[in-house]
Amino acid sequence: MKVSRRVFIFSGLISVSGILYWKKYTIISNDIESFFSNYESEIPIESFDDISDQTSLFEKELLSMLSNIGVVKTIAIVNKNIKNEYKSGKVKLMNGWIVSETEFSVLALRKKYV
């Protein structure tokens, strides 16, 4: 079968971008599941069913961090943020649980991804 140069280049570009897109998506998907699996907590996720704008914003930030720096570094940064928020008093109450704002978002998203 004879393939024209133009068709060859075009299908090649589509294939490569498709693979890249699939790979990227897969990596992010695995990373975010891995992130939440690594986030151990005594707090039952059923308590956190309210995904607010703040949580959605955090989700975008998290995806960006995971794609740029990977799971391990993201966990370290998130944990540091959580500690800093406890220190500065940025805490929220959800069904009686007293948690930091970031931790609140983590717990809310954990229910979505795990």
Add this chain to the structure above:
Amino acid sequence: MAGLYQKQNLACWHLERSMFKDLKDVSPESTLTYDICIVGTGPAGISVAKQLLGTDHRIVMLESGGMLPEPKYQQLNKGENSGPSFLSLDASRLRCFGGASKLWAGYCAPFKSDEFDKKSFIPLSGWPISLDDLTVYYKQAAKMLGISYEKFYKKDFFKDTFEGISFKEFNRNDSFLSGNVFQVSNTKNRDFGEKYKIDFESSVNTDVIYHSTVTELNLNSEGKAVKSVSIADLEGNKATIEAKIFILACGALENPRILLASNRHYKNGMGNVNGLVGSCFMSHPGIPNVGEVHKTSPEQCISKDKYGNDYIVQFEMSSRERSKQKVLRHTLSVSQYIDLANRSTYSSGRVFSEFGKLFENFNFFSSVKKTTCRITGKGKYSSRLLNLAVGLEQPPRLSNNLKLHTTKDDLGMPKINMHWDDVSKIEKDTVIKSVKTMARELGVLDIGRIKFKNELLTGKSYKIDDPINHHIGTTRMSVSSKTGVVDKNCKVFGISNLYVAGSSVFTTSSIVNPTYTIIAMSLRLGKYLKNIKI
């Protein structure tokens, strides 16, 4: 020779010398004369008297009950409650030589220096004395109680005494929490009746008359000084004690009762020009199940209580954080079995659910380990789920007050009418803020998380049926008669020779058990009286 001085027909003569005397053995309707009359033989009365032992002053101590508790004299403690919250008026009080020293748990801790300061968010706060005025007496009181004053302030005390990493970290420089050390005085040392009875038996200047309840303070004709007190027993025996100085040391319920009942000259009672006698009653309300602490790891050691030993430690916000967040003093107590140990669990029918909690995370090996930890006092607790309880300082409020009831006891004394509303907004705020702050500390250290009881956030479930029976306030110390009943030397405003000893003079209530401070302040009063010219 000092002794019982009886004045009859202007003659003064000595009874057969006996330091402890039952009123029935004193001549009927007699008048006995002394230099100093101390009403009450509990920790306060004994501490004042101890400072005066061996001086030239002739002292008499009056005890309402006998040498040992007797049910019929205990009945004199009965009273009525008219407030929204119930306070048992006959609990935590004992009418016998030694008084409440025979009852108390022996937990000792001094006040913190900032507690004496006036605070903008606590109306009527601010003592006319400072911690420095009490330091020397705290040291003396510690010796009497067989504890170490220095250990309250020893920086490495926690490290030396309590094992585990968490507590040490709680005491980091920028911690939101601090540990409050309570030293426990043992039974032998804290029962002043037993411990110091021999001192009074061998005293040459002090008499103790028991079964002698004060029924009235009698003023002189000018109404500026107490001339005598009327005493009686339940057998109908009566006498009068004359003295140059009188000290009321009968506790924060009985001191105002006697002042209010002595209304022959002033219809509102003695020292009560501004209606403050009996007001600002304070106790230490506690909420036994504020929330749950979920440890991040079973190996984390949060609870550091060593019940049954010489020390316990309870958490609270640091002084800096407390001032910043404008809250009262409090204790944050972490323990596993508090609900089952609390009476309200049984009265509210929660016993099965609380018992079930014990088995929620049951693990045989961890249970063995935990039990071993408790027995040996070493190692780390293994349970992940712990109960959090909060104890509260109560601010002085005029609405929490004690008045006289229309009914009378068997000696004809009006009974107490207590109006007590246990918690107000600042107490509720303190509960929420202190728990949040503890959650922050646990979060910073990644030790655990706290689940707060939802009902408490809405202001419900704050009723306390079983408060700690600490009686504080009611003849408060202040700079002026407009804001207090006694001055900085515990003298009643407007009466030249009447003093008050005990927790009734406390301006604010702190959170620590009051007896250690009662003893320190009474020793201070005793020293003051020793030095003044009578």
